[in-house]
Amino acid sequence: MTIDRHIADVRKTTFVLPAIGQNGGLRFLLSILPGVGLTFGIALVALMVQRLSGIAALSPLIVAIVLGMAIRNTAGPIAIARPGIAFSLRRVLRFAIVLLGMQLTIWQVMEIGPTGFAIVVATLVCSFVFIKAAGRALGVERKLTELIAAGTSICGASAVIATNTVTRAPEEDVAYAIACVTVFGSIAMLLLPVLAPMLDLAPNLYGLWAGATIHEVAQVVAAAFQGGEVAGQFGTVAKLSRVMLLAPLILALGFMQMRRARGGPQDGPGVPVPWFVFGFIAMMLVNSVVSVPANLHSGIVTATSFLLAAALAAMGLETDIGKLRAKGIRPLALGAIGTVFITGFGLTLILSLMSVSYTHLTLPTTPYV
Numbered sequence: 001m002t003i004d005r006h007i008a009d010v011r012k013t014t015f016v017l018p019a020i021g022q023n024g025g026l027r028f029l030l031s032i033l034p035g036v037g038l039t040f041g042i043a044l045v046a047l048m049v050q051r052l053s054g055i056a057a058l059s060p061l062i063v064a065i066v067l068g069m070a071i072r073n074t075a076g077p078i079a080i081a082r083p084g085i086a087f088s089l090r091r092v093l094r095f096a097i098v099l100l101g102m103q104l105t106i107w108q109v110m111e112i113g114p115t116g117f118a119i120v121v122a123t124l125v126c127s128f129v130f131i132k133a134a135g136r137a138l139g140v141e142r143k144l145t146e147l148i149a150a151g152t153s154i155c156g157a158s159a160v161i162a163t164n165t166v167t168r169a170p171e172e173d174v175a176y177a178i179a180c181v182t183v184f185g186s187i188a189m190l191l192l193p194v195l196a197p198m199l200d201l202a203p204n205l206y207g208l209w210a211g212a213t214i215h216e217v218a219q220v221v222a223a224a225f226q227g228g229e230v231a232g233q234f235g236t237v238a239k240l241s242r243v244m245l246l247a248p249l250i251l252a253l254g255f256m257q258m259r260r261a262r263g264g265p266q267d268g269p270g271v272p273v274p275w276f277v278f279g280f281i282a283m284m285l286v287n288s289v290v291s292v293p294a295n296l297h298s299g300i301v302t303a304t305s306f307l308l309a310a311a312l313a314a315m316g317l318e319t320d321i322g323k324l325r326a327k328g329i330r331p332l333a334l335g336a337i338g339t340v341f342i343t344g345f346g347l348t349l350i351l352s353l354m355s356v357s358y359t360h361l362t363l364p365t366t367p368y369v
Helices: 003-013 023-053 060-075 079-103 107-138 142-155 157-167 171-199 203-213 217-227 229-244 246-262 276-289 294-317 321-325 330-353
Strands: none
Touching: 023 060, 023 079, 023 294, 060 157, 060 171, 060 294, 079 157, 079 229, 079 276, 079 294, 107 142, 107 203, 107 229, 107 330, 142 157, 142 171, 142 229, 142 246, 142 330, 157 171, 157 246, 157 294, 171 203, 171 217, 171 294, 171 321, 171 330, 203 217, 203 229, 203 330, 217 229, 229 246, 246 276
């Protein structure tokens, strides 16, 4: 069952927005309370597991969706929680993506220079296009292919759930895509530090390679800093530059969805305009020009991770493992092919185009995404 159908169910059975100032507002709050409480509780546990584990590369987002799936597939659907789960899947997710903009600045692009940024952009765009083409060749469903392409080319699980706001794939597709980018991103995280000495890469080039190709921010940090401080700095900034490109990608996908909808039947639900992306951009611009106190910024980073984990918990609570198995092995093969491509393509660009040596780079505040 898709997110949109859950939202429709909530609207039919629980509340009408114009009644917020009357009894309808209280009914709405009471209807979403069990589900929101459940997703927030899972998110809290996920953050605690990540911190207590001491494993920096362990994403609380992944822990949250696994916990949600475990509950869903052992206890079954929880009817009373459905309105709140739908709320977390839609409203909480969009708010978290807006807050994500506060972890980025336009100055980070300048720190890797025009050549470094060009490599990041070219690797991202070519990888996304290649994975889309490979998905068609393998016979993988378009929406699932789009999610795997976004997660591989930008920033893992965060990109998958953000992209799904316009792709609108089933929850099982989202879970499958997140599994792909987590598994293959972790493999890349372990392999790149081993391959770098064999390739005789300078620390700045190795950091740029890791930042431009590994999927999750935490995975990049874990891999890049194994090459030293300079490599870690370059890897972090390159990766954050990739995350910055999440906004234009979602806008482009939304535009393509609208064009596709105009050419198809008009009796289905309309394609949503991803207005929250403009909030993401606004927060990034604010963070670029306003000096945010360190304590406040740290709180925003933690809140963003928590809310994203809550959205992933909601996704897990709506994921049927039986339907996940039915997807077969081809999407997994697509994730592997995409990871090999982005790793090889990024390395090729770096070796052939990167001739400037950067030595003066300060490490920005590194959030966990």
